[in-house]
Amino acid sequence: MVHSEAAAxxxxxxxxxxxxLTAAAExxxxxxxxxxxxxxxxxxxxxKAVGIQPRTLExxxxxxxxxxxxxxxxxxxxxxxxxNGVEQPRLDLVLPPEVPYxxxxxPQYETERIIEEFLEGFGTRVERGTELVSFVQDAxxxxxxxxxxxxxxxxxxxxxxxxDGAHSVVRKGLGLAFEGGAFPxxxxxxxxxxxxxxxxxxxxRAMHHDARGAVDDVLVCIPLPGDRRYRVSMLVPPELSxxxxxxxxxxxxxxxxxxxxxxxxxQAVLDRLSPQPTTASAMRWSSVFxxxxxxxxxxxxxxxxxxxxxxxxxxxxxxxxxxxxxxxxWNLAWKLALAVRGAGAPGLLASYDAERRPVxxxxxxxxxxxxxxxxxxxxxxxDTLMMREAQLLVGYRGSPLVRAADPEDGDGxxxxxxxxxxxCGGLSGHIAAYPVRLFDLLRGREHVLLLYGPGTALDGLAxxxxxxxxxxxxxxxxxxxxxxxxxxADRGAPVPVYRDGRGEFARMYGVREPAAFVVxxxxxxxxxxxxxxxxxxxxxxxxxxxx
Numbered sequence: 001m002v003h004s005e006a007a008a009x010x011x012x013x014x015x016x017x018x019x020x021l022t023a024a025a026e027x028x029x030x031x032x033x034x035x036x037x038x039x040x041x042x043x044x045x046x047x048k049a050v051g052i053q054p055r056t057l058e059x060x061x062x063x064x065x066x067x068x069x070x071x072x073x074x075x076x077x078x079x080x081x082x083x084n085g086v087e088q089p090r091l092d093l094v095l096p097p098e099v100p101y102x103x104x105x106x107p108q109y110e111t112e113r114i115i116e117e118f119l120e121g122f123g124t125r126v127e128r129g130t131e132l133v134s135f136v137q138d139a140x141x142x143x144x145x146x147x148x149x150x151x152x153x154x155x156x157x158x159x160x161x162x163x164d165g166a167h168s169v170v171r172k173g174l175g176l177a178f179e180g181g182a183f184p185x186x187x188x189x190x191x192x193x194x195x196x197x198x199x200x201x202x203x204x205r206a207m208h209h210d211a212r213g214a215v216d217d218v219l220v221c222i223p224l225p226g227d228r229r230y231r232v233s234m235l236v237p238p239e240l241s242x243x244x245x246x247x248x249x250x251x252x253x254x255x256x257x258x259x260x261x262x263x264x265x266x267q268a269v270l271d272r273l274s275p276q277p278t279t280a281s282a283m284r285w286s287s288v289f290x291x292x293x294x295x296x297x298x299x300x301x302x303x304x305x306x307x308x309x310x311x312x313x314x315x316x317x318x319x320x321x322x323x324x325x326x327x328x329x330w331n332l333a334w335k336l337a338l339a340v341r342g343a344g345a346p347g348l349l350a351s352y353d354a355e356r357r358p359v360x361x362x363x364x365x366x367x368x369x370x371x372x373x374x375x376x377x378x379x380x381x382x383d384t385l386m387m388r389e390a391q392l393l394v395g396y397r398g399s400p401l402v403r404a405a406d407p408e409d410g411d412g413x414x415x416x417x418x419x420x421x422x423x424c425g426g427l428s429g430h431i432a433a434y435p436v437r438l439f440d441l442l443r444g445r446e447h448v449l450l451l452y453g454p455g456t457a458l459d460g461l462a463x464x465x466x467x468x469x470x471x472x473x474x475x476x477x478x479x480x481x482x483x484x485x486x487x488x489a490d491r492g493a494p495v496p497v498y499r500d501g502r503g504e505f506a507r508m509y510g511v512r513e514p515a516a517f518v519v520x521x522x523x524x525x526x527x528x529x530x531x532x533x534x535x536x537x538x539x540x541x542x543x544x545x546x547x
Contacts, residue, residue, distance in 0.1 A: 009033040010340045012144055012157045014132040014170055016040075018049070018108065019308030019325035020163030021115040021126075022059075026333030028122035029063065030446075032340050035155070036124065037146060039131035043116075046285055047191045047231040048108040050222050051076065051319020055391035055420075056326055057101035062523055064444055065118045066101075072110050074225050076103035077201035082275050084208055095386055098508060100423045100439060103390065105223050107191075107231075108322070132169050135160055137303050159336055160304045163329065166292070168310035174301050180294030180364070183315070186236035188261040190286035193229045194221075194270070196278040204230075206273040219273040229282075233316075234269040236261075236288055261286045291315050293368050295360055299353040305332055312360035314367040323391055324363050327522075328356050334446070334521035338545070343475065345546040351401040359394055395419045396524060403518075403527035403540045414510020417528050421519045422509075426502035427481065438505065441498070446521045447476045447544070451495070451532060452505065453514035454483050460514065460532075462494040467534035472541045476518075481505050 013024045016038035024036040052073060060066040081088040093103045116126060130148030137143070142160040146153045162170020171178060198204065201223060208217035221230040240261060266280050293314045299306055308325025332352050338344035366388075387393050396402055397418035405416040415422060423439045442448055449468055451461050465478045478495040483506060500506055509517065516532030517525055518540060527540040 009035045009155075009157055011035075011159045011161060011336060012037070012132075012142070012155055013161045013163060014038075014144075015163035015165060015168075015308075015310070016112070016116070016126040016128075017163060017165065017308065017325075018111050018115060018322050019329045020161070021112060021119060022326045023161050023163060023307065023329035023333050024124060025063065025115055025119045025122070026330060027337060028119060028124050030334065030337040032337045034124065035127060035157075036119075037127045037130040037132060037148070039129070041129045043109050043112050045109055046107075046287070047224060048189075049111075049316070049319065049322035050105045050107055050224060050231050051323070052104040052106050052111070053319065053323040053389070053391045054095065054099055054101040054103060055394065056323045057104065058423075058439070058523060059326060059330055061100070061439055062443055062521075063118070065114060068114045068117075069104075069106065069111070072114065072225065073104040073106040074223055075201045076105045076203065076223065077199075079203045079205055080198060080275065082204075082206040082273070085275075087275065090202075093386060093389075094382075095390060095392075096383075098423060098425075098504075099390070099392065100437065105225075107224055110225075111322075132162075132164065135170070135173055135304065142303050158303065158340055161329075161332065161336075162304065162306040162310045163308050163325070164310055166294075166309045166313050168306060170304060171296060171306050171310050174304055174306070176301075176306065177297040178294045179297070180292060180313075182290060182292040185291070186241055187233050187289050187291070188236050188240070188265060188269075188286065189231065189233050189289055190261060190266050191224065191229070191231050191284040192263075192266060192280045193226065193282040194274075194278045194280055195228065196274065196276040198276065204275065206275060208273065217269075217273060219269055232266065232269075234266070234273075237265055237268070240265065240288060261288065293364050295364050296357075299328075299357050299360075300349075305349075305352060307332060307356075311356075312364055314364040317367045320363050320367055320389075320391070324359065327359070327391070327394065330522050331356055343545055345543055347400055348544065351399055355396045355399050355401070392420060401526065401543060402524075403529075403536070403543075405528065414508065415525050415528070417525050419525055421517070421523050421525050424504040424508040426500065426504040427498040428501055429496075429498055435501075436498075441479055442519060442523070445477050447472075447526070447541075448519045449476050449478045449537070450517040450519060451478065451480045451514075452483070452500075452509070452511055452517070453480070464516065464532055464534060464537065465494045468537060468541075471538050472545055475545060476541070 010032050011027055011034040013020045013034055013036040016036055020036055024034050027034045057066055060069055078092040130146055133145045133147050135142055135144040141156055141158050144155045162168050164170055204221040206219040207215050210216045220233045224231055263280055263283050270278055270280055296311045299311055307328035335348050339349055395418050399418055402417040423437055425437050426435050428435045461480050468476050480495050480497045481500050483500055515530040518527040520526045529536045
């Protein structure tokens, strides 16, 4: 047994899928040393999870590599639905104009490549062929046992993050309950090209209903980069069917080995359900997979945490799984970074479970409902449905880490503490000759305090900025957004000043009077104060950084 000292790190991340890579990249971006291990010798060349939600693109914008993803992905514009060969109303994925990104599709191996290359820019590489075997934790840290190309190794870190999938060693080692069940159906998954002439950027869902109205045949096609290339899923034919493993503790979820559908199996389903006669070709890979729905009873214990499929598994309807896992990792990483530096309040890490487990519970329940009736199964208006599917309505109101909304704060419009901080355009400075977006100001930063007011508010801003520097030195960046101001009014301003010349910030954030908004590192509002006070800001930040 080798005791690793040369490769010492503050955090060990188990699993190098999109979730683990996000956790490691966020830690390294904040200057925290970490190791990331994966039992596979190389990235799998499978499309697997392909839907990229607008919220995930906002995350990648904040991290700094969204351009690479946009250039590799294809737009996901909507869904064409057919029942017993009859076309149903088209579902168009339409979002409000102020949302900066739309829905996209990107093969999972490309998602992993992009995040991994970003991670390597910080000098950290995935340790392939290296598996977490076991771990023990104590009050000071975690001792993990790894096995890899060089044999067994014992690693000591401050924290351990399990992003090791549905069969997570970390989840089992913590003894977390993983309640739920499995769906009886088996599915085929394949990456193919077809020669139909359906609209570009639209997914296809074709179903057959039996005499009782139940779905007995289904075809789902998601566009991929390439000419008429799709990831297709469909029910397994009897000749490929197999009984699932038995036992309540056996987690049946994901791709299976040993049973590989051929192009003839895929073509047979297309012959039955395709809305146009078509021929499948250029099959890059195929597999059989099963689906379960399960959720852990808690997202961590002590110094060990789980994220992604290690914490929640569910049907792939609406492309919610990988995106939810990426948000798990993002939520956890900035909190771990503060904890490693000794700069976090005592309850900071506990807020990970308080914020993310309710999200996992909602996603599991919703995707189970949608697996039977599609996204239209929930009785919501179209705009709310689209925002929810885009994961733009995920929020943390009621979290112990956000300041409760003041009932006397304005007319109640605009985001409240715990809500996603929306983007807006039309902000201008005095040197750049072009307007910028709010997300441009937030990119690459940690906690940001946005101080809003009329052009005459600079005297008060100086006092607030000074107070923040006193009780959160070096941890909060301050920007002023003024409703209107002549260039001379900004002379001697203690913070960067931007003007809301078109009133977009005031409209999106629902303010007319002086106000303060704390934007957390993960893009959510931690506090909203109208009017802003030094005591109110101090009370909020003490819950994040401690007294």
